[in-house]
Amino acid sequence: MVRLITHNLLACHAKGCTTNNFPLQIKDAQLALREAEFNPDFLRGFIPRIEWAALVSAARQLGDESLPNEVPEMIDDDFLRGLHHVLLEIHIDEGAMVCPNCGHVYPISSGIPNMLLAEHEIG
Amino acid sequence: MSRPELIAPPEIYYGDTEAKKYTNNTRIQQIQAEMTYRALELLNLPPDEPAFLLDIGCGSGLSGEILDEEGYLWAGVDIAPSMLEVALEREVEGDLFLHDIGQGFGFRPGSFDGAISISVLQWLLNAETSHPTSSPPHRLNRFFTTLHAALRNPARAVLQFYPTSDDQVQLITQIAQRAGFGGGVVVDYPNSKKARKVFLVLYVGDGGAAQVPRGLENEEPNEAEGRVKFEKRREREKRREKSGKTKVRDRDWILKKKDLYRRRGKEDVPHDSKYTGRKRKAVF
Numbered sequence: 001m002v003r004l005i006t007h008n009l010l011a012c013h014a015k016g017c018t019t020n021n022f023p024l025q026i027k028d029a030q031l032a033l034r035e036a037e038f039n040p041d042f043l044r045g046f047i048p049r050i051e052w053a054a055l056v057s058a059a060r061q062l063g064d065e066s067l068p069n070e071v072p073e074m075i076d077d078d079f080l081r082g083l084h085h086v087l088l089e090i091h092i093d094e095g096a097m098v099c100p101n102c103g104h105v106y107p108i109s110s111g112i113p114n115m116l117l118a119e120h121e122i123g
Numbered sequence: 124m125s126r127p128e129l130i131a132p133p134e135i136y137y138g139d140t141e142a143k144k145y146t147n148n149t150r151i152q153q154i155q156a157e158m159t160y161r162a163l164e165l166l167n168l169p170p171d172e173p174a175f176l177l178d179i180g181c182g183s184g185l186s187g188e189i190l191d192e193e194g195y196l197w198a199g200v201d202i203a204p205s206m207l208e209v210a211l212e213r214e215v216e217g218d219l220f221l222h223d224i225g226q227g228f229g230f231r232p233g234s235f236d237g238a239i240s241i242s243v244l245q246w247l248l249n250a251e252t253s254h255p256t257s258s259p260p261h262r263l264n265r266f267f268t269t270l271h272a273a274l275r276n277p278a279r280a281v282l283q284f285y286p287t288s289d290d291q292v293q294l295i296t297q298i299a300q301r302a303g304f305g306g307g308v309v310v311d312y313p314n315s316k317k318a319r320k321v322f323l324v325l326y327v328g329d330g331g332a333a334q335v336p337r338g339l340e341n342e343e344p345n346e347a348e349g350r351v352k353f354e355k356r357r358e359r360e361k362r363r364e365k366s367g368k369t370k371v372r373d374r375d376w377i378l379k380k381k382d383l384y385r386r387r388g389k390e391d392v393p394h395d396s397k398y399t400g401r402k403r404k405a406v407f
Contacts, residue, residue: 001217001218001219011229011230011231013228021229039173039196042173045173046175051231088196113220115221115222116222117223117226119252122227
């Protein structure tokens with residue numbers, strides 16, 4: 001149940017990994033689509049918090065090309081619906097997330113990513 | 124009061140059986156729900172504005188279900204895989220993470236509008252190994268500094284926990300303050316043994332201007348509120364009638380008992396007569 005909304009908030013938190021640790025690369029993803037309730041107010045409030053470039057590249061990795069490269073100036077309903085689909089309805093069920101800096105692998109199994117660190121990686 | 128955190132680390136204590144037991148226990152469900160509502164009240168989010176919350180130690184999603192009902196979007200972290208499995212079965216809406224909060228969060232700064240945590244912090248107060256990173260102060264420090272970073276400014280975090288002593292409360296508040304949080308401890312029903320609940324209400328930002336809300340006082344909530352005295356006894360008797368057992372005091376039963384005592388050789392068993400087991404008149 002990793003959705004792109006949380007993927008967009010997630011950076012590597014291993015010891016000493018403080019730069020270039022975002023976004024985590026998605027590997028071998030198996031996707032599932034689950035409908036979610038459309039909430040335009042929430043999305044409007046959430047757009048400033050999104051790292052747009054990371055979201056677009058993650059969506060393209062998962063094979064969704066619907067997002068524009070930049071946030072459009074006019075935010076209309078169609079755009080919000082597209083964003084809603086990408087952010088909240090695409091679930092990564094199996095796969096892994098890999099830190100681009102230190103290479104730590106966070107495996108995802110049955111929708112739950114394993115964020116546990118080994119003793120020597122704890123900051 | 125039982126202290127599961129003294130028995131085993133959480134990921135082991137909440138194994139498959141304990142996770143199911145915990146989730147299906149209606150009393151735990153009720154207490155968790157009450158505390159979640161109270162935590163949301165203390166969180167004091169602006170009404171009618173959708174928010175993105177972090178549920179720390181979400182477990183099987185007992186609190187998450189309430190967040191769903193209240194219309195919040197949320198992400199939950201927990202260290203017990205069995206609990207998360209139950210949460211998956213219950214189909215909660217939030218994103219779940221298998222995560223040790225004592226290792227710190229990796230969320231980007233300003234990710235969440237608020238955080239709640241129900242009955243979790245006490246689990247951070249035991250050292251599992253002698254490694255320096257597993258000492259309680261180190262883990263608490265990691266937890267609070269990364270939590271502070273992950274919250275927006277301004278935001279609140281409400282963490283309910285069960286401290287065993289005032290020293291623990293002091294340690295936790297001290298580390299939270301060092302991490303940059305304002306706020307303090309709110310104690311509900313401080314004079315009650317059963318209903319007493321400790322909430323750590325933490326602020327990001329606000330410059331310390333905001334006052335810590337007051338705990339609930341007065342009478343503790345009465346579970347049996349609105350019930351008549353002795354109703355329990357009546358219920359018990361009703362149940363006995365249903366289960367087919369007859370009332371004790373009837374003539375046949377008395378005769379049978381007396382016969383049994385005589386056969387066993389008990390002395391002074393009164394002899395039977397027409398008055399044995401006779402119903403008395405209502406005298407007035």
